[in-house]
Amino acid sequence: MRIVAVLAVEGAVGLELAGACQVFAAAYDPISGEPLYDVRVCGSSAGTTVRAHRLEIFRAQAPYRFEDALDADTLIVPASYTASAEVLATVREAHRRGIRIAAICTGAFTLAAAGLLDGRPAATHWAHAEELARRYPKVEVATDVLYLDDGDLLTSAGVTAGLDLCLHLVRQDHGSAVAATVARRLVMAPHRDGGQAQFLTAPAIAGEGSLEPVMRWMQEHLTEPLTLASIAGHASMSTRTLSRQFRAQTGSTPLQWVIRLRISRAQELLETTDLTIDQIATASGFGSPLLLRQHFTKALATTPTAYRRTFAPIG
Known part of the structure; x- marks a missing residue:
């Protein structure tokens, strides 16, 4: 059984935190019916504030500590703009140990702050791509993808693209049939390719200009x-x-x-x-x-x- 650790970072988006857990927890062996992942939510002993966009919805205590994440095969990093020193240390050590790390939405900022994305491609939510590029100029920010698999480091756009990324990891670990079963259980699209663009806005009419x-x-x-x-x-x-x-x-x-x-x-x-x-x-x-x-x-x-x-x- 593979261990997936989901970091309960301060201010984590509830859907990203719970959604990642749900995708992996819904994966079962098609023959034995046994779960394929041991999902562990790891956080600070002080607890974590969980939010929906800018609304704080509750404060939770994770059943595992950050250091427990270092026993995982896969580490999931939900959205966060400013990661604590403890989170950064955990992410760096996980990478040193060869643990596969996947960041959802602005979780890419955590990986960048830890120095893991220098010279590497990364995705994030379209609304924050420019800021990621400004703060971390060594990161090759991809603005037109749902998620990006760069081997040991994976990144995605916001919320639902994070679910696509997690499903991609299930498909990578156990094949398309298991991933499709998970998608049916969660009533989500069985496969949205990572290269699909996040969206395209209609060009705005330029204000009171000559044109x-x-x-x-x-x-x-x-x-x-x-x-x-x-x-x-x-x-x-x-x-x-x-x-x-x-x-x-x-x-x-x-x-x-x-x-x-x-x-x-x-x-x-x-x-x-x-x-x-x-x-x-x-x-x-x-x-x-x-x-x-x-x-x-x-x-x-x-x-x-x-x-x-x-x-x-x-x-």
Whole structure:
């Protein structure tokens, strides 16, 4: 039986703490019916405050101490911005001993603070990726993945991506059949590939700038065959001036901005309607399913059909 230690770090997100435990605790040998993991929650003798986002929901006492985590085969590090000296020492020693370490969400900050991610790739929640890169410039921050497996160190985006990461570890340890059974027990997707992008936001209309009117016009005419020349003509600018101002105001080109808008429209339709892929391609301005697939897959590392399966409402 493999031992999984989940660190009850101060301020841990309840769903990450309990979710990791639930994934491993739900894994059973298909023949004997015996549990495949001994799951141990390890924390400080002073107890741990557990939260939901910024709301403190309760304070708990872990049944194991941090030092007990060093007996584990796998160490799970939930979200934390500022790890205690005791947590950092535990993580460093676990790594020295060759224990597999997986960090969920801002748990990557703990691994980085411990010096384990220098020169290595790491994922975290999209909202904190920039801060991780700023604080720890030696870390190769990946901003467009659900989770990242770098052998002995694994990292993931927030909360539910942490469940995907834990399920990935079960699949790695015991195969796809056991992982699929765990997923069915927890009513979650049996496999979301780690390379799938976390999400893609619709580009914002730049405030009261010189391009605000033309940006709104582009948004309102998304299904039309917009070209650089037609956009520049509407803005009464040369294509060179439009491109320069657009880059300065948005960090993007006009046509890249249009593609982002169209992908965002396609995401919305995939999530909220039962339109066919052909219809969505037309309604989002791509015109053909092939172009929709090409741009969608390039931006989100998943297909429109796979995206719908994951995000469309049930029923």
